[in-house]
Amino acid sequence: MLxxxxxxxxxxxxxxxxxxxxxxxxxxxxxGLGNFAEKIEVEATLDYGDIPHFPVSTATSHRxxxxxxxxxxxxxxxxxxxxxxxxxxxxxxxxxxVRVMKAVGAEVMVVSQAVGGMNPQYQxxxxxxxxxxxxxxxxxxxxxxxxxxxxxRFPDMSRPYDFDLIDxxxxxxxxxxxxVHRGVSVAVLGPCLETRAEYRFLRGIGxxxxxxxxxxxxxxxxxxxxxxxxxxxxxxxxxxxALEPADVNEIIAVANSAEPKLRALVEGILxxxxxKIAVVAPR
Amino acid sequence: xxxxxxxxxxxxxxxxxxxxxxxxxxxxxxxxxVLGSGLGGLADRLENVVAxxxxxLPGFPRSTxxxxxxxxxxxxxxxxxxxxxxxxGRFHLYEGWxxxxxxxxxxxxxxxxxxxxxxxxxxxxxxPQYRxxxxxxxxxxxxxxxxxxxxxxxxxxxxxRFPDMSSPYDPRxxxxxxxxxxxxxxxxxxxxxxxMLGPTYETRAEYRMTRTLGxxxxxxxxxxxxxxxxxAGMRVFGVSTVTNADPPDALGETTHDEVVEAAASxxxxxxxxxxxxxxxxxxAEAP
Numbered sequence: 001m002l003x004x005x006x007x008x009x010x011x012x013x014x015x016x017x018x019x020x021x022x023x024x025x026x027x028x029x030x031x032g033l034g035n036f037a038e039k040i041e042v043e044a045t046l047d048y049g050d051i052p053h054f055p056v057s058t059a060t061s062h063r064x065x066x067x068x069x070x071x072x073x074x075x076x077x078x079x080x081x082x083x084x085x086x087x088x089x090x091x092x093x094x095x096x097x098v099r100v101m102k103a104v105g106a107e108v109m110v111v112s113q114a115v116g117g118m119n120p121q122y123q124x125x126x127x128x129x130x131x132x133x134x135x136x137x138x139x140x141x142x143x144x145x146x147x148x149x150x151x152x153r154f155p156d157m158s159r160p161y162d163f164d165l166i167d168x169x170x171x172x173x174x175x176x177x178x179x180v181h182r183g184v185s186v187a188v189l190g191p192c193l194e195t196r197a198e199y200r201f202l203r204g205i206g207x208x209x210x211x212x213x214x215x216x217x218x219x220x221x222x223x224x225x226x227x228x229x230x231x232x233x234x235x236x237x238x239x240x241x242a243l244e245p246a247d248v249n250e251i252i253a254v255a256n257s258a259e260p261k262l263r264a265l266v267e268g269i270l271x272x273x274x275x276k277i278a279v280v281a282p283r
Numbered sequence: 284x285x286x287x288x289x290x291x292x293x294x295x296x297x298x299x300x301x302x303x304x305x306x307x308x309x310x311x312x313x314x315x316x317v318l319g320s321g322l323g324g325l326a327d328r329l330e331n332v333v334a335x336x337x338x339x340l341p342g343f344p345r346s347t348x349x350x351x352x353x354x355x356x357x358x359x360x361x362x363x364x365x366x367x368x369x370x371x372g373r374f375h376l377y378e379g380w381x382x383x384x385x386x387x388x389x390x391x392x393x394x395x396x397x398x399x400x401x402x403x404x405x406x407x408x409x410x411p412q413y414r415x416x417x418x419x420x421x422x423x424x425x426x427x428x429x430x431x432x433x434x435x436x437x438x439x440x441x442x443x444r445f446p447d448m449s450s451p452y453d454p455r456x457x458x459x460x461x462x463x464x465x466x467x468x469x470x471x472x473x474x475x476x477x478x479m480l481g482p483t484y485e486t487r488a489e490y491r492m493t494r495t496l497g498x499x500x501x502x503x504x505x506x507x508x509x510x511x512x513x514x515a516g517m518r519v520f521g522v523s524t525v526t527n528a529d530p531p532d533a534l535g536e537t538t539h540d541e542v543v544e545a546a547a548s549x550x551x552x553x554x555x556x557x558x559x560x561x562x563x564x565x566x567a568e569a570p
Contacts, residue, residue, distance in 0.1 A: 132488040138429030142482050144379035154539045157486045184488040205492040219483055 002147055004092060004099060007053040011100045014051050015077075019044040019068040022105025023077035024273060026098070026226075027266065028217060030082065031114035031235070031255045036263060037078050043069040048081070055083050055093050066097075072270040074277075077101055084213050086191035091141035095220035099150065102224040108165070108273060109221040112231040112262055114255045115209035116238035118199055119183060122208065124237055124254050127180050127261050129169045130161050130230030133215050134186040134207055141216045142223055151223035160218050162227040165269060169229065172268030178261050183208030185232050187215035199240040209234060229269055233258045293440055296387065298341045300394035303368075307333050307357045312368040314561050315392040317508055319373065319404035319524070324550050325557065326369040329358030337372070344374050344384050355388075360558050365565040367557075368392060375504055376430055377481035385504075386432035386511030390441060399456070399518040399564045401557055402508050405546040406500035407485065408528030409493055410474060413500070415528050415545050418464075418552045419472040420457045421521030424506050425498060428480045432507045433514055442514035451513045456520040456560060463559030469552050474499025476523055478506035500525060520560055524549040 021043075029036050048054040048064040056064055064081040083094040098109060115128070122128065146153040166182060173180040186207035188194065194202065194210060202210050209232050221228045235251040310333075318325055326332075335355040337343045345353055353372040359365065370388050374380040389400060406419070413419065437444040457473060464471035477498035479485065485493065485501060493501045500523045512519045526545035 132486050134486065134488045134492055135483075138480075140377065140480050140483060143377050143480065146482070152539075154482050154484060156538070157483045157489075160486060186488075205495055206488055222483075 002145055004096070005147055005149060007096060008099045008103050010052040011054065011096070012103045015046065015066070015068070015100070015104055018046060021068070021075045023068070023075045023101065024106065024277065025074060025076050025108040025110055025270060026101030026106040027076055027078045028082050028097070028109065028111040029078065029080055030112040030213060031233070031252060035259065036266070037067045037080050039071060039263070040067055040076065040078060041070040042067055053093075053096060055089050072267050072274060074270045074274050076270070077104065077106060082213060082217075085137055085139065085189055085216065086212055091139050091143070091216050094216050095141045098217050098220045098226070099224065102226055106226060108229065109217065109226045110229045110266055110269060111214050111217055112233065113185070113211045113214040114235045114251065115185060115211040115232040116194070116236055117209055117234035118203045118238050119181070119208035120239060122181060122234050122237070124234055125258050126234045127173075127258060127265065128183045128185070128209055128232040128234060129166050129180050130185045130214070130232055131166060131182045132184045133160065133218065134184065134205065135215050135219070136186055136188050137215060138189060141220050151225065155219075155223045157222065160222045160228060161230050165227060165229040165272075168269060168272045169231075169265055172265055173261075176261070176264045178264075180265075181208070185209050185211055185214065185230070187211060187213065193246050194238065196240040196243050199238045199243070203240070210238065231262055231265055233262065293438055295342050296390045296394055299343055299387070299391045302340055303335055303355060303357075303391070303395060306335055310357060310366045311396050312357055312366045313396065313398050314365070314367045314564050315389070315397040315400045316367055316369040316557060317373055317388070317400065317402045318369055318371055319504060319546065324547065325554055326356040326371045328361060328554065329356055329367070329369065330361060332356050332358035343387070344380055360554070360561060363558055363561050365561060367561055368395065368397060373504060373508070375481065376428055376507065377503055382428070382430040382432040382434070382507045385507040389508045389511040389517070390515060393441070393515040393517060397517065399520065399560070400508070400512045401520045401522070401560055402505050403522045403524070403553055404476075404502045404505045405526040405543075406476065406502035406523035407490075408499075408525040409477075409490060409501055410472070410499040413472060413525045413528050415525055416548050417470060417472060417525045418549055418556070419474045419500055419523040419525065420460050421452050421476045421505070421523060422457065422473045423452065424476045424478060424509065424521070425496060426478055426506050426510070427493070428478050428506060430480070430507070432511050442516060446510075446514040448513065451509055451519055452521050453518040456518060456563070459559055459563045460520065460522070460556045463555050464552070467552070467555045472499070474523075476505060476521065477501045479503055518564070522553060522556060524553070
């Protein structure tokens, strides 16, 4: 991990050449939030290919650029397009943007992902606020010599997702009159979707939804001391004893249909953060 | 991450074993002890010691974990004639070492003639009957590290392609440990160790998962060494010190300092167990 520090500094230097604010929140857009950035008062953008050490996103329906600007009066840095382990990237590269977020001043990471629903009470199109995760990726972004400048050797994981933000997310959903669940997301490597036996196994070990992302970014965010707000969009139901073949186009369509809910949640969380900033700001 | 030197192959094992043999002369340890977090103090009690820093061993990895000294120590426990070889500081996969590097010390011990390996670790308690500071004789393990030191071409001089894992931890040694625990008046549990990659401590959901799967304790070490020892035909005794025992639905924060502190408090118990095992394996049990 010792090579990361210099990589982070070089990426930050590139960002500083186009944008000089400290983002309060770093936002990672997963499947279905690809058009989200249209709501931002954009002040600068950078294609991943122009940022030192950033990989280039290969996933369907993911763009590949950083957007900097203001959303609900809060400075934000938005990742349009993210990196997955199944694309072949090492964990340190997948999570480099989170390190960069922290280094330019972010305090909160907001992340969304498309998931398969295993809890039978969930419906396609529902949003689950991530309360906790299980890492079954078979890897961890913190493996290697620890760089104490970036975070502790053994980060505590008793509460990786910020409880105050989850509570706020539930309030936002009630006010907006839509359902959110609160549950456990398990991350698997992919890229194949799960077999019926694997869904039974994953449900059996306590997961409500399954996805192929977010856990690496969250581990690094916790290591770096960022508060995390995670949202999982249930794109299809994965009930092992009534499993139908997955249709990737339909998954993307359902994810897109949930965009208004994700938008309400992200904007509500930023309003909540803005109210706290206002309270603590010097007069 | 520094790129750990490759440690594969018999030549690397022989080179390290030769270097140790040259330093310890005619002493022939039959028991090897791998000391986990905070348990390194046991090596400080050894008498007539020869210490071999890892840095002096050709091609050997170096420990980067806090609380790990990074050397082999050959010596005898007070009142026990037979020398043992202790590893003060081990190699964790979360440090970036591969599973073969983590297993290398065990293969070196085998080359030195060690017949029995005692592997200790600091672990989180999953079984609600365990208390912080308790010790657990490992009866079995679940490898959740997604790594195995035997992946790759098999070296038949070390062991078989498909080692049996029906009983990796020697039941006779577990019985000896229970006798020792009873005679010294402390409780010894018997349980299943789940090995995770780390370095993150478990989430609440991961604690529930490991318990559901049948684990009693969870940690980030031991399994690579045990797999290598079983492969090499060695008898294994594994022991966990319970350093935190938070139920997942009332999970407190885990810090490395409290793990090291709890491990140190169990050092006396571990010493009694190791003494009994050394006497047993050396065929010189106390009356």
